Amino acid sequence: MEFSVKPEPGHAGLTREMFGLDQDGKDTQICVVEERPLTIYLNGQEIVTVMTIRDYPEYLALGYLLNQHMLLPNDHVTGVDYDEDIETIVVRTERKTNYEKKLRKKTLTSGCAQGTVFGDLMEHIDGVELPTEAVLKTSWLFALSRKINTQPSLYLTAGAIHGCVLCEADRPLIYMEDVGRHNAIDKIAGYMLQNSLTSKGKIIYTTGRLTSEMVLKTVQMRIPVLISRSGFTAWGVELAQRTGLTLIGRAKGKRFIALAGQERIRFDSETP
């Protein structure tokens, strides 16, 4: 089973035709991706306003809160109420939450899109152990790149968008897009929580750069392999090395570079 969630570039409200001029002064028309604010509340508390395409607001809110450690993996979520008109979403939990203090300390990361990490950036990943038995076959990697890059998407339709894909072996499962790649990975985290999907055997593919926060989010989602067709930052690589994440960048066609966790890679493909 592949792409049980995939981009729906034709879905109403995700893109808009806009009219302008081209280089010759001629009228032209272009398909542009939407970008709207969404304010996320946790119980009574306003947490953050993110810019998003708003295709899966529930997954985004849940995944965002989870990846910020404001929602705990065993929290009982009693409701997720999305109100499109006033551009808000409220996540309710049985546990009483109060993140006033946490909200004051924030780090803006170099991620595309939102990318704020509240405070304790490293605190939560130091104890994480990524499975050592997980492997990545190069044949899977090449198959994933091909399947993902040829799948109809908002990126192919309108550009100016990032994607993250949850994969297993050579199969892309959940493909999320957003104006920011952090939203895209948060939506995957929210989907996994809501559908009780485990991280076992999973791989994340992203179209965006491998910066510190993408590495941290992948690690705290307990997923041992992160692949991108884009490049690295040095701190992203350092964090991957420190946490034992397999980090692969510049994956294009049958090429790639692995800068951390190389021991998981099985070279089973013929390369030219």
Next chain:
Amino acid sequence: MEFSVKPEPGHAGLTREMFGLDQDGKDTQICVVEERPLTIYLNGQEIVTVMTIRDYPEYLALGYLLNQHMLLPNDHVTGVDYDEDIETIVVRTERKTNYEKKLRKKTLTSGCAQGTVFGDLMEHIDGVELPTEAVLKTSWLFALSRKINTQPSLYLTAGAIHGCVLCEADRPLIYMEDVGRHNAIDKIAGYMLQNSLTSKGKIIYTTGRLTSEMVLKTVQMRIPVLISRSGFTAWGVELAQRTGLTLIGRAKGKRFIALAGQERIRFDSETP
């Protein structure tokens, strides 16, 4: 005079050689851009931690605070103290500042990199009037694209980086890069403040996407033309139309698309 500030890809500390494996399992080496936290203080108050390459921390801090309206254009800056060891920078002003309340309300934008706008996103630009007499010749645009894209840069050396360039007519003046394009444009704002550069006749060129916040920052810097080789979001376009900014995207070779402020464009180039 062109490129009075330009990227210095060979500068120590901006990139690092890292070692890994390629697709054939062979040892390989790659130049990767640095990404480090920098915590910005305004007087006694911690404002934010941004991820940055840290080449112009003073301009970044000044421009960030200015673009967040925490530093006012006529504030008297009494000191900018950068401490590399503890990764902090303190901007001091004669005026007493207190942004406790402002810091609580934040919007995470779809920009690459930081991109947090504290609260009143729109409030400050509704009164701005961009000069109607400013023009953009297509010959300038094509010359700028060529000069900027062939200038040695961290982007060409290591990738995973964005750039913003302050230009005048067909001349690129100040070329800043960073892991986030918001940092890059903030550094330009800081440079302009510190060097008393006016916005008259200026143009901003960016390598990144034209999202809402890039448009807002350009408008509040009073610069009437924003050009990118990347794409648009619909809200970015709407804001440009509302504020009268000339917004040009997908500028590649001798092609481009203008979606706002087309009346400033002078088509003086032969196109094939």
